Amino acid sequence: MGKxxxxxxxxxxxxxxxxxxxxxxxxxxxxxxxxxIVKKREIIGSIYPENLTIDGFGVRTAPAE
Structure with missing residues (x-):
């Protein structure tokens, strides 16, 4: 605790x-x-940080639980 x-x-x-x-x-x-493309991924990833997937055909996030 002292530290x-x-x-x-x-x-x-x-x-x-x-x-x-x-x-x-x-x-x-x-x-x-x-x-x-790298900058665009950074921007999108900062908006939707949870489980963002870019698979070459589209961009999706994990479904809400």
């Missing part, structure tokens, strides 16, 4: 993270249209 209490973490820049996230969101369409 946990004594660890020091750098403060998180929430304003910077929020601004970066909003800029990325506002540019999402442009990034997708101009991106190669």
């Amino acid at each position: 946990l209490a004594s660890s020091i973490q750098a403060p998180v820049d929430f304003d910077g993270l929020l601004n970066t996230g909003l800029q990325n969101l506002m540019n999402l369409e442009r990034l997708y249209k101009n991106g190669d």
Whole structure:
């Protein structure tokens, strides 16, 4: 327990993270249209991270349980 209490973490820049996230969101369409297949997969995977499957014929996610 002493190690946990004594660890020091750098403060998180929430304003910077929020601004970066909003800029990325506002540019999402442009990034997708101009991106190669790897970039498109990264974007889709960030939107649908759970069990995304790209099989050459289509893209699907796992069915809801």
